Structure formats: C-alpha cells, structure tokens
Amino acid sequence: AQSVTQLDSQVPVFEEAPVELRCNYSSSVSVYLFWYVQYPNQGLQLLLKYLSGSTLVESINGFEAEFNKSQTSFHLRKPSVHISDTAEYFCAVSDVGDDKIIFGKGTRLHILP
Amino acid sequence: NAGVTQTPKFQVLKTGQSMTLQCAQDMNHNSMYWYRQDPGMGLRLIYYSASEGTTDKGEVPNGYNVSRLNKREFSLRLESAAPSQTSVYFCASGRQGAFNEQFFGPGTRLTVL
DSSP states (O other): OOEEEESOSEEEEETTSOEEEOEEEEOSSOEEEEEEEEOTTSOEEEEEEEOSSOSEEEOTTSOEEEEETTTTEEEEEESSOOGGGOEEEEEEEEETTOSOOEEOOOEEEEEEO | OOOEEEEOSEEEEOTTOOEEEEEEEOSOOSEEEEEEEETTTEEEEEEEESSTTOOEEOSOOTTOEEEEOSSSBEEEEESSOOGGGOEEEEEEEEOTTSTTOEEEOOOEEEEEO
C-alpha cells in the first residue's frame, strides 16, 4: 500500500537561508510525485511534480525537488527562502494509472526575520 | 475561469443537523474529489468520482454521502453531523490522463457543536 512520510511537522528557518523539506514514500509500482503548497487560509496549489525523465524538477519560484528511486525520497529544497514562502507544504504520491493521490501530513515552514 | 468553487466558506452546525457542501468546476475535468483536512493529519480522501455517474469511497467515508450531479458538480452531504466532523473540507478536480494533477477549491470550514 502507498504511504507518504514527511519527517518534519514544522521547520523554522531564517530568511535568505536554505531549506530542505523531507519526504519519503512507499509504493511497489511506478509513481508520480508531487509537492503542493497551502498558504494561510487558502486551498492547495501544485508547486511541482515528477512524472518521468529528469529526476530534478523545479518550480517557477525557486523550489526544486529530486526524485531518488533507491532511497524512495522526493525532498524539496530552496537555496534562499523569503518571508512569502511561509506556508504548509504537502508531499504526495500517486501510482501510475491510479486516479487517487495520497498526501503526507504536511510540513509547516516558518520563516524567521 | 473560476476553477474549483465551493460553498459555503464557513458553516456552524449543531450535532444531529444535516447539510450539503457544494462543489463545482469549470475545467471540464472528469474526476472530482472530497477531502477533509485536520491538524497534523494532512488531507484524507472522503469520496471521489472518476466520471459522471460514478462514486467511490476513499479513506474516511463514514458519516458522509456524495452525489455527482453532472460533470461540473460534486456535492458532499452530512446526514447527521457529529463533532468529529469538525474540519476543513476541500473539493478538487482532475483530468484523467493528466498524470493525476488535482486542482483544489478554497475550502469550507465546518464546525459541529
């Protein structure tokens, strides 16, 4: 059965510092992987996704994630965070051919001034 | 395009009352989903509909019913609300064959007293 583990429920980081949000998944088949972001009092928005091909995927606002099949990980990184990155981030996995997505429990990113 | 819309935005119920949460999408998506979000639990799938006329249970269906009224609309009904159903409810839609990317509504915050 699929599952997603986000190892940190909260991550505090100073503005302009780098950050890594960790995500591990379990699945016995080929998968699609996603990071969604939820800004305060809003719905979820897709940040980036891995479908196939290059294992490094990027978002338009400077985040990147790398698919590591051997470690079943899909960690999210940003080299320099901004106060506007304050949000909750959800890692998610979907089996190829399945309509459903399984979400992790989320990591709340706190940007410290 | 409005994307995914949900009504109401907020609702307070007493235990035992019933209500229906409405969801509509204007992206011509086949698949629609209802999730609940609770602190520290991430998003959990309640019900989903892969196409007009079909519905299936998700991870936490007990106490809920759904109706896929047409391709655009997917409603969630609580027949007899309980305090354990206090949550934020999100509707999402997705296009089959589009690698399972889902688009989310803004959410309904429900409190059951």
